[in-house]
Amino acid sequence: MNILELALMPLLVLCIISLPFIAVLSKKKSPKKAKNAIILNLCSFFAVMALSIICPIGGFVNAQAAETATSVVNSSAGLGYIAAALSVGLGSIGCGIAVASGASAAIGAVAEEPKSFAKSLIFVALGEGVALYGFIIAFMIIGKV
Numbered sequence: 570m571n572i573l574e575l576a577l578m579p580l581l582v583l584c585i586i587s588l589p590f591i592a593v594l595s596k597k598k599s600p601k602k603a604k605n606a607i608i609l610n611l612c613s614f615f616a617v618m619a620l621s622i623i624c625p626i627g628g629f630v631n632a633q634a635a636e637t638a639t640s641v642v643n644s645s646a647g648l649g650y651i652a653a654a655l656s657v658g659l660g661s662i663g664c665g666i667a668v669a670s671g672a673s674a675a676i677g678a679v680a681e682e683p684k685s686f687a688k689s690l691i692f693v694a695l696g697e698g699v700a701l702y703g704f705i706i707a708f709m710i711i712g713k714v
Contacts, residue, residue, distance in 0.1 A: 660700050
């Protein structure tokens with residue numbers, strides 16, 4: 570694979586996925602239809618990527634690459650990196666949900682009674698702590714890998 574192929578492939582994928590945006594900007598599609606088209610494009614892209622990983626076409630791999638692939642498959646480092654990514658991602662999603670509900674309630678409480686600012690700030694900070702715990706767990710996992 571040469572450098573031209575490596576540069577053009579992501580550009581081609583980005584253009585194909587963003588085609589519904591062009592249709593919305595040119596007023597040929599409604600935003601709801603464009604949203605559905607983007608979801609379809611992303612799902613089909615990830616489905617093709619998953620199928621290309623699961624069912625590789627044989628005969629294109631030489632012996633050295635097959636040996637390297639076997640050693641990589643047997644390695645557990647990849648699962649460690651996936652676990653670290655999941656801990657950060659899910660921790661951040663949980664933090665967003667907690668802060669979304671806690672911050673709006675805190676703003677309402679402070680609007681009614683300004684003396685409750687410190688108490689409401691504590692509840693918002695507790696929600697943000699979930700993301701920090703996710704980062705800490707990710708660093709611990711990466712340290713073991």
